[in-house]
Amino acid sequence: xxxxxxxxxxxxxxxxxxxxxxxxxxxxxxxxxxxxxxxxxxxxxxxxxxxxxxxxxxxxxxxxxxxxxxxxxxxxxxxxxxxxxxxxxxxxxxxxxxxxxxxxxxxxxxxxxxxxxxxxxxxxxxxxxxxxxxxxxxxxxxxxxxxxxxxxxxxxxxxxxxxxxxxxxxxxxxxxxxxxxxxxxxxxxxxxxxxxxxxxxxxxxxxxxxxxxxxxxxxxxxxxxxxxxxxxxxxxxxxxxxxxxxxxxxxxxxxxxxxxxxxxxxxxxxxxxxxxxxxxxxxxxxxxxxxxxxxxxxxxxxxxxxxxxxxxxxxxxxxxxxxxxxxxxxxxxxxxxxxxxxxxxxxxxxxxxxxxxxxxxxxxxxxxxxxxxxxxxxxxxxxxxxxxxxxxxxxxxxxxxxxxxxxxx
Amino acid sequence: xxxxxxxxxxxxxxxxxxxxxxxxxxxxxxxxxxxxxxxxxxxxxxxxxxxxxxxxxxxxxxxxxxxxxxxxxxxxxxxxxxxxxxxxxxxxxxxxxxxxxxxxxxxxxxxxxxxxxxxxxxxxxxxxxxxxxxxxxxxxxxxxxxxxxxxxxxxxxxxxxxxxxxxxxxxxxxxxxxxxxxxxxxxxxxxxxxxxxxxxxxxxxxxxxxxxxxxxxxxxxxxxxxxxxxxxxxxxxxxxxxxxxxxxxxxxxxxxxxxxxxxxxxxxxxxxxxxxxxxxxxxxxxxxxxxxxxxxxxxxxxxxxxxxxxxxxxxxxxxxxxxxxxxxxxxxxxxxxxxxxxxxxxxxxxxxxxxxxxxxxxxxxxxxxxxxxxxxxxxxxxxxxxxxxxxxxxxxxxxxxxxxxxxxx
Numbered sequence: 001x002x003x004x005x006x007x008x009x010x011x012x013x014x015x016x017x018x019x020x021x022x023x024x025x026x027x028x029x030x031x032x033x034x035x036x037x038x039x040x041x042x043x044x045x046x047x048x049x050x051x052x053x054x055x056x057x058x059x060x061x062x063x064x065x066x067x068x069x070x071x072x073x074x075x076x077x078x079x080x081x082x083x084x085x086x087x088x089x090x091x092x093x094x095x096x097x098x099x100x101x102x103x104x105x106x107x108x109x110x111x112x113x114x115x116x117x118x119x120x121x122x123x124x125x126x127x128x129x130x131x132x133x134x135x136x137x138x139x140x141x142x143x144x145x146x147x148x149x150x151x152x153x154x155x156x157x158x159x160x161x162x163x164x165x166x167x168x169x170x171x172x173x174x175x176x177x178x179x180x181x182x183x184x185x186x187x188x189x190x191x192x193x194x195x196x197x198x199x200x201x202x203x204x205x206x207x208x209x210x211x212x213x214x215x216x217x218x219x220x221x222x223x224x225x226x227x228x229x230x231x232x233x234x235x236x237x238x239x240x241x242x243x244x245x246x247x248x249x250x251x252x253x254x255x256x257x258x259x260x261x262x263x264x265x266x267x268x269x270x271x272x273x274x275x276x277x278x279x280x281x282x283x284x285x286x287x288x289x290x291x292x293x294x295x296x297x298x299x300x301x302x303x304x305x306x307x308x309x310x311x312x313x314x315x316x317x318x319x320x321x322x323x324x325x326x327x328x329x330x331x332x333x334x335x336x337x338x339x340x341x342x343x344x345x346x347x348x349x350x351x352x353x354x355x356x357x358x359x360x361x362x363x364x365x366x367x368x369x370x371x372x373x374x375x376x377x378x379x380x381x382x383x384x385x386x387x388x389x390x391x392x393x394x395x396x397x398x399x400x401x402x403x404x405x406x407x408x409x
Numbered sequence: 410x411x412x413x414x415x416x417x418x419x420x421x422x423x424x425x426x427x428x429x430x431x432x433x434x435x436x437x438x439x440x441x442x443x444x445x446x447x448x449x450x451x452x453x454x455x456x457x458x459x460x461x462x463x464x465x466x467x468x469x470x471x472x473x474x475x476x477x478x479x480x481x482x483x484x485x486x487x488x489x490x491x492x493x494x495x496x497x498x499x500x501x502x503x504x505x506x507x508x509x510x511x512x513x514x515x516x517x518x519x520x521x522x523x524x525x526x527x528x529x530x531x532x533x534x535x536x537x538x539x540x541x542x543x544x545x546x547x548x549x550x551x552x553x554x555x556x557x558x559x560x561x562x563x564x565x566x567x568x569x570x571x572x573x574x575x576x577x578x579x580x581x582x583x584x585x586x587x588x589x590x591x592x593x594x595x596x597x598x599x600x601x602x603x604x605x606x607x608x609x610x611x612x613x614x615x616x617x618x619x620x621x622x623x624x625x626x627x628x629x630x631x632x633x634x635x636x637x638x639x640x641x642x643x644x645x646x647x648x649x650x651x652x653x654x655x656x657x658x659x660x661x662x663x664x665x666x667x668x669x670x671x672x673x674x675x676x677x678x679x680x681x682x683x684x685x686x687x688x689x690x691x692x693x694x695x696x697x698x699x700x701x702x703x704x705x706x707x708x709x710x711x712x713x714x715x716x717x718x719x720x721x722x723x724x725x726x727x728x729x730x731x732x733x734x735x736x737x738x739x740x741x742x743x744x745x746x747x748x749x750x751x752x753x754x755x756x757x758x759x760x761x762x763x764x765x766x767x768x769x770x771x772x773x774x775x776x777x778x779x780x781x782x783x784x785x786x787x788x789x790x791x792x793x794x795x796x797x798x799x800x801x802x803x804x805x806x807x808x809x810x811x812x813x814x815x816x817x818x
Contacts, residue, residue: 055747056740056765087736089750089766122733123767232737310719310805311813318814324531327496328641331465338464341498356465357498358532396719398814401807404720405727 001159003285003374003394005277008148008163014176015144016199018042018241022142023153026134028127029082029120034153036131038103038138039077039197045241047074048209049115050217052234058086059096059126060116061233067100070112077197077237078103079117080131081156086232087123095128102132106139117235119156119182119195151180154195157403158182162274168263170256171246175202177263181221183275194231196221196271199239202260203248212252212261213238220268223391224276225307238264276392281399284316285375290330291388292344292381298335299389302380305333313396316376321367323352330380342383348376410568412694412783412803414686417557417572423585424553425608427451427650431551432562435543437536438491438529443562445543447512448486448606449551454650456483457618458524459626461643467495468505468535469525470642476509479521486606486646487512488526489540490565495641496532504537511541515548526644528565528591528604560589563604566812567591571683577672579665580655584611586669588676590630592684605630605645605680611669612657613649621661621670622647629677632709632800633685634716647673685801690808693725694784699739700797701753701790707744708798711789714742722805725785730776732761739789751792757785 019041026036041047049068051061068074078099085092100114118126151161165178179198204212217236242248249257277285288306293299306312309329315322326345331338345353347370352362370376428450435445450456458477460470477483487508494501509523527535560570574587588607613621626645651657658666686694697715702708715721718738724731735754740747754762756779761771779785 054737054740055744056736056749056752084733087733087749087762087766089764091766122737123762232733232740310809314810314813317810320814324493324496324641327465328463328531331463331641335464340465340496343465353496353532355498357496357500396810398807398810400719401723401726401805401810404723405729405807 002278003282005160005274007160008151010148013147013163013165014167014178015147016176016178016241017201017243018045019199019239020142020144021146021150022138022140023146023149024134024138024141026080026130028080028130033082035081036134036138037079037150037153038135038142039150040107040142041075041239042241042243043073043075045074045239046204046206046209047237047239048213049235049237050213052231054232056087056232058084058118058233059088059092060085060118061235062093063096063100064115064117064235067112067115072110072112074115075109075113076103076107077115077117079154079195081119081154083118083120083124083126084122084233085118085126088125092126095126098128099131103135106135115237117195119154119233122232147178147180154180154182156182157280158278160278162271162278164267164270166263166267168259170202170244170259173244173246175200175244175246175260177267179267179271181271181275183278194221194234194275196236196268198237198264198267198271199241200260200264201241201243203242203244203246204240204260205248205250208249208252209238209240215261216264216268219265220272224272225304225391225393273392276394279394280403281397282394283374283397284395286316286393286395287377287390288393289377289388289390290380290382292383292385293387294385296387296389299382299387300391302330302333302335302382303389303391305329306378306380307391307393310396313393316371316395317397319368319371321347321352321364321371323358326378326380327353338382339384344381344383346379347371411687412691414569414683416569417560419554419557422556422572422574423576423587424556425585425587425650426610426652427454428608428648429551429553430555430559431547431549432555432558433543433547433550435489435539437489437539442491444490445540445547446488446559446562447544447547447551448559449516450484450648451650451652452482452484454483454648455613455615455618456646456648457622458644458646459622461640463641465496465641467493467527467642468497468501469494469527470644471502472505472509473524473526473644476521476524481519481521483524484518484522485512485516486524486526488563488604490528490563492527492529492533492535493531493642494527494535497534501535504535507537508540512544515544524646526604528563528642531641556587556589563589563591565591566689567687569687571680571687573676573679575672575676577668579611579653579668582653582655584609584653584655584669586672586676588680590680590684592687603630603640603643603684605677607646607673607676607680608648608650609669609673610650610652612651612653612655613669614657614659617658617661618647618649624670625673625677628674629681633681634713634800634802682801685803688803689812690806691803692783692806693804695725695802695804696786696799697802698786698797698799699789699791701792701794702796703794705796705798708791708796709800711739711742711744711791712798712800714738715787715789716800716802719805722802725780725804726806728777728780730756730761730773730780732767735787735789736762747791748793753790753792755788756780
């Protein structure tokens with residue numbers, strides 16, 4: 001059961017001018033399952049992507065990088081579930097390319113104008129013929145108001161669809177930002193991968209979009225962890241269709257640029273946090289904020305050390321205000337000149353640790369009250385500077401072991 | 410239940426000339442529990458230690474480092490269970506010092522000739538008075554053949570005592586190496602820490618011992634992982650009593666030096682592996698060997714990425730030959746120029762992955778046969794050099810979550 005996360009209300013998902021989405025059942029792995037999604041972009045869209053840093057990256061990730069680098073203008077996105085096409089060598093590359101070629105032929109595009117995405121079982125052969133056979137149905141289904149159905153169609157072990165949308169005013173125009181994501185575990189060999197797709201009709205030059213996508217990912221998808229495992233297929237794509245009636249944004253540091261970026265960041269964070277809320281076996285949503293660092297980087301290190309620790313995560317599952325586990329994680333985070341006598345620790349508003357030792361006024365029942373909540377903020381002060389960073393994670397439950405110890409089936 | 414590990418046979422634990430061990434029940438945390446151990450060294454022993462790199466290190470670790478640096482000659486070791494004296498600030502330092510002073514007074518030593526070790530609950534006040542009150546009983550109990558009882562007395566959540574012993578011939582003399590360890594989780598806030606103590610009567614100059622202790626730790630305790638969490642109290646101490654009737658070893662690269670080091674490394678690896686075999690919830694003992702690297706360091710990174718991955722560890726628990734999880738871990742291990750098309754993967758003798766893809770002759774039933782064993786070797790070839798490294802770990806079970814989600818009690 002996801003933590004404080006409901007299925008998206010289709011009425012709240014604003015279409016993005018210049019974007020159509022179509023879904024089909026292609027039988028990639030199982031029958032009667034929506035498993036192929038196409039996203040069609042009108043000519044002139046700016047598109048950028050951020051991809052897994054895993055060296056063992058999947059065939060579609062390699063092709064996406066290549067096609068984006070060609071600069072022909074991305075016009076279509078093709079997503080399949082049921083098979084990740086990872087660990088499949090040259091054969092996997094050829095099969096992924098075949099799907100790009102097939103979709104490009106339907107749309108009279110170059111294959112390099114298509115970005116392919118796959119999520120599902122690793123190291124099994126992609127049934128590209130089935131995907132290609134499903135394309136006409138997906139294309140026939142293409143509509144502007146299909147974001148909610150697309151969010152469902154890209155799910156794998158997700159228990160709930162993830163889609164968010166907002167609108168802002170830019171230069172007198174109403175600009176829409178809508179996105180979908182899927183996750184569950186950072187990687188499941190059954191059903192792998194985090195995917196995120198986000199589109200706006202704002203007018204943003206292609207030259208700005210690469211950095212924007214990176215900045216958005218760094219503030220959202222790159223700040224979450226379920227189990228510390230980095231998927232072979234993780235991908236996040238940002239699209240600006242340039243359809244809105246405002247003067248083009250030429251700098252993200254302009255007033256319009258900041259307005260748009262804030263809206264996009266809000267949706268990106270909602271999409272990323274939704275993945276944590278629906279994390280495998282999650283019963284709690286935990287915000288880990290580390291402050292008082294010399295650099296944001298060291299705060300991030302400490303926050304991830306806490307968020308990755310199986311001992312910390314099982315303590316959250318147990319609602320055990322287990323101070324030592326959090327402090328120990330900070331201690332091994334890699335901040336070599338850390339002074340343990342400067343450390344503060346808060347659970348929500350409860351001041352647990354002061355100067356590296358138990359706060360004399362701390363009462364265990366106060367800590368336990370917070371630990372029983374379904375949403376908890378852990379705040380650590382390093383006492384060595386003014387930098388801060390935040391990551392989001394979930395707890396580690398019996399259900400996680402059960403899900404991941406199930407034989408692939 | 411530990412994986413293929415029996416309680417030590419006291420008859421097989423050779424006393425080490427120059428070392429006496431005494432045990433007492435001091436009621437540190439619970440009554441009727443052997444919780445204080447003293448190790449007494451005759452004058453002239455060489456002693457070195459390797460300690461946790463956790464910046465949030467416990468008071469006794471700080472004192473050990475200081476006392477070893479003083480160079481007055483270590484004559485006694487004092488270990489308590491039930492309380493880790495970590496996260497206790499200046500007060501914790503004073504209490505730990507008080508126990509050193511008390512033991513030194515009994516033995517007519519300087520306090521700086523005593524090394525203190527604590528393991529147990531974090532962030533609770535050390536009841537140093539109870540420890541000090543227990544010293545006379547521990548001293549009265551001091552005997553050369555107490556290694557087995559000492560191994561029991563330093564246990565916390567361990568389910569079985571860990572002690573190993575061997576003898577080798579050096580320069581016509583029979584030299585003994587005997588050691589004890591405790592662990593369970595790398596850290597348990599209830600009952601924290603890995604501790605290892607090893608003694609030989611060999612004649613080794615103090616000047617050689619620091620590097621020797623580091624080398625031994627790097628080949629044993631620094632090559633194991635249960636859950637990736639580094640304790641605040643981890644300590645490993647190496648003692649050479651210089652009592653054996655052979656010419657002093659002046660270089661560990663001499664023939665005698667190599668003989669001794671091999672015997673000590675054997676015992677150190679047995680002690681370290683025993684901690685994994687008795688890991689919290691462990692049902693399998695897993696050797697992860699990475700070969701074909703440019704450097705041993707990158708092999709170690711890849712081996713630890715595999716050994717730390719909750720997804721890999723749950724797959725072992727489930728006996729699921731889940732190739733993708735292992736390959737994905739190699740991919741995110743941080744080897745930035747890794748070529749995935751060069752990767753090989755073996756489960757024991759079964760060649761699972763070749764050139765980064767599934768081995769055409771691999772049959773799932775062969776992988777599953779290996780995965781069902783209680784001892785499994787994962788061997789990864791990186792195909793980029795001749796370096797190799799090995800780490801040992803266990804699987805990740807429901808029992809781990811149960812143990813660590815239990816409220817401290």
